[in-house]
Amino acid sequence: MFGYYIDLATRSLKRNRALTALMVLAIALGIGTSMTTLTVMHVLSGDPIPAKSAQLFRVRMNVFPDDTFTQGKETPDNMTRRDAEALLHDARADRQAAMSAGSMVVTPPQGEPLGVEARYTGADFFPMFGAPFRYGHAWSRDDDAAGARVAVISGALNEQLFGGGDSTGKTLRMGDQGLRVVGVLGDWDMNPRFYDLSNGQFGDSEQVFVPLSTALDLKLSTSGSTNCWNSAPDPHAASAPCLWLQYWAELDTPAKAAAYRRYLDNYIALQRQAGRFSHPGQVELQDVMQWLDAKGVVPSDVRLQVWLALGFLGICLLNTVGLLLAKFLRRSGELGVRRALGASRRAIFLQCLVEAGMVGLVGGAFGLALAGLGLVLVRHQPTDYATFIHMDLRMLLGTFALALLSSLLAGLLPAWRAMHVAPAAAIKSN
């Protein structure tokens, strides 16, 4: 029976090619724009580290002195060096790392000086964030303590400076100073770069990683936000009243996370007792997705585009409803004959829906092509997330599901009207 409906639908669609083309065009345009924007949204709001996003926690606290503290104001993103070092020293999490973004100028033996993006952090950073090593290994916790002159470099920088290959043991020069390369990373990009959203949320990861203690020794320049509540000649000094370090903890089980939260509450209480401030203080412990959510990583323009596209799809569907209605009612005579020959109302209804569904599927196929075109356009936009927007299998299947669903929805009302065509009147008027 279904095969027969498909045959009928094909004939009917072929009979009035112009009208069919208009319906397919309307659905394809609606689906194409919706899927383009939904794909961008899907990629941007994705989980950058699915295997560990529930075990990695951003630690934030509010330790402002009383005259800077405002109750109910958001907890600052970054921590002071004093607090970060206290937490690192206690080491209550499975792994922990304090970090800052930075920029360095390296001087290759031959050629021009080169500006590179750097991250100053601790030994735990690499296992925490699943950074793979192509050669060598991370530096050790002893290196952290000693401020060892070591560095880990990205595969791309290894290619650029040393021509690829195992470069461990070689020296990364910065004028008269040098850092020994202990490891070379493999492919590793976190998009969005959730561990520090302050310096470009999307794009390549850093090219050089240096122990935080070493960076402080060498006075390497930091980038990102530094917020001081008092004047500070050196905002990176051990007790400077400045917020500039991001802090992350790895806690493998919910029980450990709960225990860590208690530890943080206790830490704040001790600080209050020590007379740093008299307000209650604030502590935030958020896993990766909570943190991304709180920071609103998906640009508001992208959200607006999704709503616009869905609105557009809605209008396209309204249009399709009208055209299908016209099409079905124009065939009142034919439908009347079928009814007179014994086809049930249900059969007419199903036949009409099959026709609508076919329009939807063809529209979906064209819509997919349009979405592909749309994504090419998105990738050519000068936004920082442009390069890694792509369609995955889920969105591909989603396209057809959305196309089929919306065309069936559009077919409901016309099919309903068509099945109520009175056979006698329809045949007579023809």
Place this chain on the structure above:
Amino acid sequence: MHFRHILSALGRHRIAVCLLVLEIAFSCAVVCNALFLIGTRLERMHRPTGVDEPHLVQVDVHSVTPGTAEALMAQTRTDLATLRALPGVTGVAIVNQTLFGDSIGFSGVSLSDDPKAPSIPVTQYMGSAQLAGVLGLKLAAGRWFRPDEFIGYEQLRNGATGVPVIITRAMAGHFFPGQSAVGKTIHAFGTNRVVGVVDRLVQPRDYGPAEYYGYAMLFPVEMPYPGGTYLVRVKDPAQRQAVIQGALRALKADGPLRLVSPKYATTLEAERGKYYRNDRAMAWLLAGVCLLLLVVTAVGIVGLTSFWVAQRRRQIGIRRAVGATRGDILRYFQAENFLLATFGIALGMLLAYGLNLLLMLHYELGRLPAYYFPVGAAVLWGLGQLAVLGPALRASRVPPVVATRSA
């Protein structure tokens, strides 16, 4: 015309009429709001900065191993002299932050030294002696800094206070409404006396509420080159690329080993383009969707009207047989479409208003100005008449003889 007859005829196709009216209404609502969004983007992109942008290029130089503060300041002065001597250059300055740049410095500014006093964050430009002239700022009141007022950044960091300040007219309006700001005192870096007011200067990037965009301060502070950017004013905008090349060559030839690269040298105009690229992309996207939307709506009108014409062939034939001219038939369908569009537009206005309220709730967007309503209405009336023309002409060509044939 006989709208009553049209209405009673339309009453026989209630569902199709409703669909068409709804489609026109939603199109109207979306088009009104999309045009408004495009308008706000364009307005944002054309906000004046108070800076003579076409004549400016900028060069960033990064140090490899920062030496002593004195050595850095000495090198900075040498660089400024080198750049000033280049052909086609009329002025050079160093500044801590540039328009549309990534870095932006703020100080909490209040009118009293009590830490609890209400303060707002205001961005600060710290520049060398020629900065105001290089930027092309216009003085509205007071005076520029005197040469003996300039201090080094190191002194400010070590707590120098009492540095004079020049503020923008917008900022003066916030702190000293209705009075002259010159001679007054603000608290930013300790206590700062306002010596001048400039017409306009803006934040490097949008930060905080929209009205803060025009709040800025200038301090007579000389930055060392790793903490600042060289701003070069050219005589002729056509010479900008040549000046950039010359500047890079001159800076590379001179001084210690450091990072001088075309990657960090650009025109202010290019920086402006980069800063507003998202707004431009969004405006184009909105315009594209508007256009598609209108196409789809027109398709719907063509489709449904064609259907009606086909259905009413006999009635049209009868009307023609009893004396209606072709023009009468044409005008009938045009009037019918006008009526439908009017219903759609009326409903669309309400929807547009509701959509605007929704957008205001979720995005930083103002109220839809009233003049967008007639624009949206005119667009949809025009579109409807255009779309109906084809089917209506076909209807007018139905011969009277159709009336005599039994269907």
